[in-house]
Every structure is written in structure tokens, then in C-alpha cells.
Amino acid sequence: MDQLILLHQWWQELNQTTPLSTILTSLIVFSFFLLYLFNLIRSKGLNFPPSPPKLPIIGNLHQIGARLHHSLRNLSEKYGPIMLLHLGHSPVLIVSSVEIAKEIFLKTHDAFLYRPQSRAARALFYGCCDIAFCPFGDYWRRVRKICVEELLNQSRVQAFQLVREVEVANMVEKIRLVSLTGDAVNFTQMFATISNNIIIRSAIGRVYEEENSKSFSELSRSAMDLLGYFCFEDLFPILGWMDNLTGLTAKLKTTSGEICKFLDQVIEKREALKSSDDKSDEKDLLDILLHLQKDGNLDNNLTRENIKAILLCFL
Incomplete structure (x- = not known):
């Protein structure tokens, strides 16, 4: 009790001689100095x-x-x-x-x-339940097994040969038509388009280009851009609120919502068809994932969010 009384008296005397703002500033600076020393001492004991x-x-x-x-x-x-x-x-x-x-x-x-889970990855990949950003563990092993054995095996890749041939033929025809008019050919744009079309058709069966709205290729590019944005929350967690001022939070919400809506519509249309074709080589990646979900295998146990996150890794 005597120590508490002495401490209280010392604090009152300090307040009378030194402004409170100066005391708080000194304490903050001293705390940062102690934290710096602690990190320095700790780092000397590790082989970085x-x-x-x-x-x-x-x-x-x-x-x-x-x-x-x-x-x-x-x-x-x-x-x-x-x-x-x-x-x-x-x-x-x-x-x-x-x-x-x-x-x-x-x-x-x-x-x-283990992959670092950035704010953009959590927003776009449904809490990082895809294969690129999900934590290393049982779920990651199951998803990797699905990708290796079901989605990207040799027979599956060969089955998409027709898709590649059709898209290449379409590109060659476009080049022929442009050459007839004497206009310049933008090969950069054409190569990006054919690559995007092959991936989308292999994953969800067709290229969706909706009028009066963003195409999925535009949404995909927006998502890739957001993954590379500067994010305060990732680098300075205490300044995470700054992402609201930079507009990153709004962009993530808008883009993730549009992608989610698009994929929900695609999945609902596919489920409405109730395809029972046993020729698995002719199925796209979405068909395979829906089949695994319907199969009810406890090792897979895929939810709709899991399916959408896995598809986004390919798109």
C-alpha cells in the first residue's frame, strides 16, 4: 500500500512539472525503442x-x-x-x-x-478455400488430389484438344478477314483473347459475353489487378482502415459480388440441365466438380463456395 501511495505522489509531482502530452509522447517513443531492441536481440539468436x-x-x-x-x-x-x-x-x-x-x-x-492470405485473396476466393491461397493441411491435400487426378490429368487435357483447335481456327479466320481489309492486326489482343477463351470454355463450357454488362474476362482481369493492389491491411494491419479511403474495400466488394453472381448463375443453369452423361472425357471442369459434389464422397465434401473458388483458380 505504501508503494502505491508513493507512486501516486510521484505521478502528481510529474504532472505538475511536465505537460501530459509530453509524458505520453515520451512513453510512446520509449515503447517503440524497447520494441526495436527486443526485435534486434531476438533476431541475433536466429539464422535469418x-x-x-x-x-x-x-x-x-x-x-x-x-x-x-x-x-x-x-x-x-x-x-x-x-x-x-x-x-x-x-x-x-x-x-x-x-x-x-x-x-x-x-x-x-x-x-x-503455406500461402499468405491477403485481403484481396480472402475477398475474391471465398475466404481462401481455393488451392492457390488455402492453408496447407487436409483440405489443401484433398483439393490438390482433385486437381491432379480429376481436373488436370493427361486424358482430361487431351479431351480439350477440340476446344483448342476450334479457337485457333477462329483466330486464323479473324486474321484472314482483317488482312482482306488491309487493317493492322493486333496480335497481342488476339493471343490474350484466344488464351482466355480456351480457359473459360474448358472450365465452364462456353464463353459468356453478356450485353450491357461486364464480360467474365473483364471481371477476371479486374480480380487479377486487385490481387496486386497496395493493401494497407496486409502490410500495416493497424492502418487497415486506410483501404476504405483508397477505394480498395469498395472495389473488392463490387468485383467479388459480380464474380459470385456470375458463377452462381452458371452453376444454377448447369444444375438445371441435370446432365447424366457418363462420358466424363467430354465434360468440362464445372461438370466434374458438380459430379464430385453430388457423389457425396466424404473425402471431397465440396460446397458451392469451394467449387467457385477452385474454378476461379483456372479462370
């Missing part, structure tokens, strides 16, 4: 990969330019094929060697199979 000098709070963000691949190449030439970057709050391991990447990610170290 080489890392460029970092700044407080932002880490190595100041060393990342507009061309990410150029920045990482320049840093890897200086610090080696394995280096550790701190992007804000998030530590990131950069591996620029193919041989080392195979050894780490494909052979012995299963811990590296």
Missing part, C-alpha cells in the same frame, strides 16, 4: 537469410520500385538467391534460384507450402 538494411515501420518498401521484378533482381544480385525482405509488417522470403525453389517448395520443406 541475408537481408537489405531496412527502415523502421516500412521495412524494405523504399527499395521496391514500380517494376517489382527489376527491383527484386537487383537486390538478389547483391544479397544472393535467398534473401529476406520486410514489407511493412510482413516478412517475405525471396528465392530467385530455380534449383533452390524446387528444393524448398517441392521436395522436403512442407512448411513453405
